[in-house]
Amino acid sequence: MTELVVGTTPVVIEETRGFWEGTLVGELRVQRCTACGARQLPGGPCCSSCWSRDLVWEAVSGCGTVFSFTVVRHAFHPSFADRVPYVLADIRLDEGPILTSNVTDVAVEEVRIGMPVRVWFDEPIEDAFHTPLALPKFRPE
Amino acid sequence: MSTSGMIAIAGVGTTPFGKLPGRSAWSLQAEAVRNAVADAGLTKDDVDGLFTEPQFSEPLLLHGHVLGRMLGLKTDYLSTISIGGATAITLVQQAAMAISAGLCEVAVCVYGENAKTGLPMLFGLAQMGRGQADDIAYGMAGGPVMEARSAMRYKHEYAVTDEMFGAVAVSFRHHATMNPAAMYRDPLTMEQYLASRMVAEPLRVLDCTIGASDGGVAIVVTSAERARDLAKPPVLVAGMGAGHNLDGLKDPAHYTHFAGARSSQRAYAMAGIGPQDVDVAQFYDCFTSTVLITVEDYGFCKKGEAGPFALDGNLKVGGRLPTNTSGGMLSEANMTGWNHLAEGVRQIRGECGARQVPGAEVCVVSGHGGFQAAHATLVLTKGGR
Ligand SMILES: [Zn+2]
Numbered sequence: 001m002t003e004l005v006v007g008t009t010p011v012v013i014e015e016t017r018g019f020w021e022g023t024l025v026g027e028l029r030v031q032r033c034t035a036c037g038a039r040q041l042p043g044g045p046c047c048s049s050c051w052s053r054d055l056v057w058e059a060v061s062g063c064g065t066v067f068s069f070t071v072v073r074h075a076f077h078p079s080f081a082d083r084v085p086y087v088l089a090d091i092r093l094d095e096g097p098i099l100t101s102n103v104t105d106v107a108v109e110e111v112r113i114g115m116p117v118r119v120w121f122d123e124p125i126e127d128a129f130h131t132p133l134a135l136p137k138f139r140p141e
Numbered sequence: 142m143s144t145s146g147m148i149a150i151a152g153v154g155t156t157p158f159g160k161l162p163g164r165s166a167w168s169l170q171a172e173a174v175r176n177a178v179a180d181a182g183l184t185k186d187d188v189d190g191l192f193t194e195p196q197f198s199e200p201l202l203l204h205g206h207v208l209g210r211m212l213g214l215k216t217d218y219l220s221t222i223s224i225g226g227a228t229a230i231t232l233v234q235q236a237a238m239a240i241s242a243g244l245c246e247v248a249v250c251v252y253g254e255n256a257k258t259g260l261p262m263l264f265g266l267a268q269m270g271r272g273q274a275d276d277i278a279y280g281m282a283g284g285p286v287m288e289a290r291s292a293m294r295y296k297h298e299y300a301v302t303d304e305m306f307g308a309v310a311v312s313f314r315h316h317a318t319m320n321p322a323a324m325y326r327d328p329l330t331m332e333q334y335l336a337s338r339m340v341a342e343p344l345r346v347l348d349c350t351i352g353a354s355d356g357g358v359a360i361v362v363t364s365a366e367r368a369r370d371l372a373k374p375p376v377l378v379a380g381m382g383a384g385h386n387l388d389g390l391k392d393p394a395h396y397t398h399f400a401g402a403r404s405s406q407r408a409y410a411m412a413g414i415g416p417q418d419v420d421v422a423q424f425y426d427c428f429t430s431t432v433l434i435t436v437e438d439y440g441f442c443k444k445g446e447a448g449p450f451a452l453d454g455n456l457k458v459g460g461r462l463p464t465n466t467s468g469g470m471l472s473e474a475n476m477t478g479w480n481h482l483a484e485g486v487r488q489i490r491g492e493c494g495a496r497q498v499p500g501a502e503v504c505v506v507s508g509h510g511g512f513q514a515a516h517a518t519l520v521l522t523k524g525g526r
Contacts, residue, residue: 008282010275041391042275048388068294068396074340076283088280088341090290090390098391100276113297135278 226510
């Protein structure tokens with residue numbers, strides 16, 4: 001079977017631009033609705049709670065806990081062949097939304113549900129249209 | 142208003158499953174349709190409705206139109222949809238609705254794919270929408286990686302053991318040993334399951350559906366009245382339901398509760414039955430964890446009790462809820478839920494030989510997918526002649 005390999009770099013679109021701009025200045029940002037106060041990730045064209053379009057990107061603490069995770073031991077995509085085993089985790093931010101990312105700087109066997117983590121930002125890269133961004137990742141507090 | 146008991150499945154057609162080099166997806170779809178129409182005792186010219194799932198290879202916007210032209214059909218009603226693992230059941234539901242609304246009389250629903258030997262399985266997540274697909278940057282590629290976080294949270298909340306996941310794989314393989322069409326027919330022991338390679342913890346390779354299979358399945362849907370006089374005993378569509386958790390894993394509750402609860406409740410209500418009336422189940426088994434959560438969502442166990450239920454052998458023929466009697470996608474073939482429909486129909490007809498559930502009159506079939514979001518249910522019952 002031949003495989004069409006799809007790229008692994010995010011693509012910055014209008015709905016996520018504020019998020020990625022934040023990563024370049026060391027801020028983890030969440031979209032907040034100024035009409036009802038709901039916070040959401042990923043960014044969208046409207047507030048998914050009240051449909052207001054009055055949305056702002058707001059820096060959050062960067063702190064959260066591991067809500068769930070997996071230790072990936074098989075590389076399903078060639079880009080990750082030299083990274084296995086790695087931890088893919090859903091981080092529940094202290095401010096509410098869940099963000100999928102990696103937990104780094106810890107043995108994969110030690111990652112636990114409920115583990116407190118804090119964000120850090122990887123080296124800046126560019127998306128396919130040369131828009132700069134930096135991947136937010138997490139390490140134990 | 143409901144269509145309960147007014148619509149029937151009159152024919153089922155399958156191709157061989159497995160490695161079929163040189164076969165295009167189109168040819169597998171065509172073979173499945175021919176087999177299903179012949180099974181019903183109908184001919185090409187009886188078909189006036191076509192419901193298709195687009196293929197990964199040669200994806201097209203107008204899949205149904207192209208297939209219909211190849212088959213020389215004169216369809217009055219046609220629909221092509223793609224909602225992941227819930228597509229098969231949703232297409233049968235749409236066919237039932239179209240027939241009850243008077244838009245067509247004999248509908249064929251079809252899937253066929255040469256995913257094993259043919260063209261590329263795309264990395265689906267990356268195709269799910271720019272900007273929403275950024276999770277692939279962190280290594281979220283491949284179905285097991287996507288599902289593992291639900292399975293991990295489920296284990297954490299309900300103290301589920303590895304052996305409980307294993308019981309699902311072992312039970313379904315047991316059924317596959319009695320199914321000549323299954324790709325994997327060697328018996329599987331718990332020791333072999335536990336020794337299998339971990340791919341995305343807590344999921345082992347034997348927790349995952351067979352990666353890709355070549356093959357096709359087609360289902361003929363018509364009115365119960367018309368089905369009564371056709372070649373095979375009619376299987377009634379007694380209940381239908383659907384539900385979608387559109388925020389998937391962005392909602393903490395959805396790791397362990399699928400939309401299957403809503404979907405099954407609607408289907409049970411329409412059919413006028415409850416879980417206690419079900420003789421056999423065909424549950425979408427992309428992963429063993431998915432099956433356990435579905436058993437709970439469908440009311441067969443309380444939350445967290447499906448694991449011990451499976452460990453006690455209840456998912457096997459002879460147990461309280463014989464499930465995936467063909468081997469399902471864990472052992473028979475990965476037909477993205479279509480083989481579950483075929484098996485459900487054959488169980489109600491009593492055609493399943495050694496793996497037949499004696500006296501099976503009520504079968505519940507689930508479809509599940511769309512990154513934990515999509516879910517659909519059918520209740521099939523024995524029809525009179
Ligand atoms: Zn709002």
